Amino acid sequence: MSGSNLHMAWARLFLRSLASSGVRDVVLSPGSRSTPLALAAAESQELRCHVIVDERSAGFFALGQARASGRPSLLVCTSGTAGAHYFPAIIEASQSFLPLIAVTADRPWELQGSAAPQTIDQIKLFGGHVRSFSDLGQPDPSPAALRAVVRVAAQAVLRAMSPEPGPVHVNARFRKPLEPVVPSGPEPWEAAWSALVEKGAPAAQIPWITPDPSAIAQLVERCSRAERGLLVCGPHLPSIGASGPAGKSFDLKQYQRSVAALARAARLPVLAEATSQLRFGLGPAITSIAAFDALLRNPAFRSRLAPDLLIEIGAPPTSQGYADLIADHPDCPRFVLAPHGWNDPSSSASALVFGDAAEICETVAARLPAPSRPDRSPWFSALTRADARAWDLVDRELAGDRLSEGFVARAVSSGCPEGSILAIGNSSPVRDLDMYCPASPRPLRVLHQRGA
CATH class of the missing domain: 3.40.50.1220 (TPP-binding domain)
Known part of the structure; x- marks a missing residue:
């Protein structure tokens, strides 16, 4: 299949940026729409992948990792109601001040409100129970958009850790094709993308608060x-x-x-x-x-x-x-x-x-x-x-x-x-x-x- 492999590069850049910000574990609940993210996690040499089909169980597994390690684990699921099964673990993480990052794959905007299958409004799905919400948007080859992928990943880790540790939600939209494709030749965004992958995310230095x-x-x-x-x-x-x-x-x-x-x-x-x-x-x-x-x-x-x-x-x-x-x-x-x-x-x-x-x-x-x-x-x-x-x-x-x-x-x-x-x-x-x-x-x- 010929065409652009931007969707896979987008996912790889996001996962690489999370890893360079301190994430070490990814808990995957596989589904079609999350295919680019799942494959990028599986390919990564910096991340450990754990496959748990049931999203509710996956949420508490990741929560246990955060409780034991002090690091945010990454949850990845497909579109629709899959992310809703994270809700009990999200609330537990919020109340217990435990870092957690939930990434919900989503369908493109043109399918919203059209009775398309496995499509719901995932914007701010977890309401006020998360420390922050970001929409990663759909893959975009512009240099500014690629840089923003790195920033969103770094911000997700920072907000999961400080000022009050807790869960963070990132929504990531993908159009088909979802599987890797073989492009007919070099793509114009590849040089900028490679430089960002090599560089990694900026260091976000969390302050240490001392008692009054x-x-x-x-x-x-x-x-x-x-x-x-x-x-x-x-x-x-x-x-x-x-x-x-x-x-x-x-x-x-x-x-x-x-x-x-x-x-x-x-x-x-x-x-x-x-x-x-x-x-x-x-x-x-x-x-x-x-x-x-x-x-x-x-x-x-x-x-x-x-x-x-x-x-x-x-x-x-x-x-x-x-x-x-x-x-x-x-x-x-x-x-x-x-x-x-x-x-x-x-x-x-x-x-x-x-x-x-x-x-x-x-x-x-x-x-x-x-x-x-x-x-x-x-x-x-x-x-x-x-x-x-x-x-x-x-x-x-x-x-x-x-x-x-x-x-x-x-x-x-x-x-x-x-x-x-x-x-x-x-x-x-x-x-x-x-x-x-x-x-x-x-x-x-x-x-x-x-x-x-």
Whole structure:
């Protein structure tokens, strides 16, 4: 077949530009209209291709890659309702601040509104759930259009990473033929195209946002005089984009060391959910109150606890007991440390301190004066005794070999080798992990879906 091979060059340039901007994985759900993109991905020496026919499954597969790697994976599907199956993963990525790029192949504009098959309006298909939308347009040989392909790819990666990590949507239209063709001779756009492929995308340097010094000073002042403070750790939020380096793998040990430094310096017991990455691996020198959800469901216990400082790290804890504690003590100073989002569903926080949580913890810990009070106050000791008694009751419930949800949760978590990654389902499974698995000095990374 003779004719122009511009459609394939267009797709190759787009994929090459994404790769040079940091994308490493492409998750393909094959279909006719996405043929140029699928072939370009398969030919690339810079990209790893994963073929998953079902778009909904593909979306969550790519989401898992982003959660583990800190990089945006690329989703590619055909036209029509195929892209709509990405919607649950798109929403999860948006709510969890995870980078993701969805590319929906589309039919040309002349088929819109004409009852053509597999043709819907894909413009801004995901509405406000994506950080940005771009229409790549149809293949165009002009030098300006070819340069724009590179720019759109670089912008997609940048907006997936910063200022708030999340999903991005790019719509790409193609006319037939969709398969490669053999042109009758050199094409006039080839020299400009080759130069752009060789050059790659421009480097977009993402800024690193540091916490406000006045907020650090306020935290130091509050921690230095708190006598009944709690360090409460909800689901971990990745520090990528605006408050961390793009594509850098999460350093679990460094994160745990930083939080542990604050807990030691301020003598704060740690109330950590399993998905915070701080229940498993903090070390024996840190006092963890892992049964806090069960304890805080008791109104009398909440009343006696009467904290004078609450410091939250990450996303809002899922614990109902902790939500009840906040409601019972609305005047208690509460500081939320997180890289992204307004993480205050009760609308009662004293301050939200934005930045890398590990950096904030390290900075505050370094500035705290040496403690003048005893290592263990009566309040502190009573809290640790209550936690020990709660776990004694849980141990009795799980004694023997009777199969139950709690038995499975503890068996799985305790059976994971040190440094493992445990992927846990949302709803009941993650709650079982919190309810039945005590804190442990053995490192274990827990990945989960937020569930929106």
